[in-house]
Amino acid sequence: MHKFMFSRKNLGIPYGLFLAVFVMAPLLVLIYFAFTNGQGEFTLLNLTGFFSDPNTLGTLCYSFGIAAVTTAVCLLLAYPAAYILATSRLKAKSVIVLLFIMPMWINFSLRITALKEILTWAEGSLAYHPFLNTVLGMSYDFLPFMILPIYTTISKMDEALLEAARDLGAGGLQAFLKVTLPLSLPGIISGVSMVFLPAMTNYVVLDMLYNSTYIMGSLIGSYFASYNWHGGSMIALILLGIVCLFTLMTRGIEEENTRGGMLL
């Protein structure tokens, strides 16, 4: 008899432990730090401080503003492009899809550098339009993440449904609004969730484009820089709460995650 029976399900143990240590434990520590002060005593000050300070509340609103506008811009650009591509019979289709994915593989800081040089040349100084530049930068960075899931859902759609709609007397627009749009909703939601949250937290785009206004991510950055673990943990926890809310709201209707442009 073997002392230890090899079993396929035991292969999951190392990864399960890994996730427990590097994913779950950090989150528990985050909760602990968020509700304690420097002396290790329980406190709600970090929480009440955040929601009573006009500065941090302003940051929350500005983040939501940036994220909402960025998401809208991405959706307006991505939907038509994804729709046209998914419904076309072009031979070069797979090449164009690849062109939409490729930017995900280029380092984002270098891409933002490129955009920054162009904007500096076009606007003279980046200081004139910080909000516009940030939205442009974020959209430029996140657009592929919106195109890909929408493209995938529309490609998977059963064309017979559209034909049926036409046979039953629906016009082109009506068929789009009543068949295509509702069926592509999972892709839209997946895209929105992959753009909205990064747009609330990716403060590097703001920094690189000389927008000195804070978003939620910048708060973590500044607490980190000043070794204020407790304040930073509270912000991280609030962001985590937003993620959870988002996940619960979109549960079950999302397209699978396509970050990084999974191939094959």
Place this chain on the structure above:
Amino acid sequence: MIRKAWKSMIIILVLCFLYLPILVLAVYSFTDAANIGTVRGFSLHNYVTLFTTPELVQMIAGTVVLAFVSAFFATILGTLGAIGAFYSKKGMASVINTMNQVPVVNADVVTGFSICILLVVVFGISKDSFIPLVAGHVTLCAPFVFLSVVPKLKQMDSSIYEAALDLGATPFTALIKIVIPQIFPGIVSGFALAVTLSLDDYFVATYTKPATFDTISTYVVNATKGAQTTIKTALWALSTVIFLLVVLFALFMNIRAGKNGQERNGI
């Protein structure tokens, strides 16, 4: 006809938005201009600077080594995790699936910050040991390896594994000879994905890296805050080199997909 022109226009417009900045920068990387818009002569000095400045070469090499080391560990852990979860009872599998989803949906700032708090602040592990950095990147990448292996397991023909057992193979041999080859494409794309995620990461690295070590992302972000012109324009060359490598990789993928006969939609 007009409809068709409209459609092409929209696609071209979106492609221009995505590629124009990189392409313009690529053109200027071959000149001695310090800013976009100034007309100057052809020069390769940006490329010379890029490949001869020790600071830049070390930074690039460090980023690449980090990406491959993290992707290596992430691929082993993620693949084993996917196989284990696939054959586990429902409860166990859903626990692993849920935990796996956390770094995927979470903001990278939160992932990086929380790992820094646990490893550096609570356990006092020095950032100079590179342990927090590698652990952070493996945490960032492994869930995506897991996600690219799972669909391959679902597609797998389970009767072959059982046939192997019936023919006298041990479960371990059957795993190596039957399961792994069938899910191999998923493992490879998971590894590739892990490499790109690690190369692209800024947030996890900032919160966990040694002070003297820089990845491309952290270096570029610091360099934009008032570095000398030579470094700034050398980074244009770096952006061009990476762009060309990505184009080559995409070509390779496309040719391989063509060889496989059927059209893949790239996902």
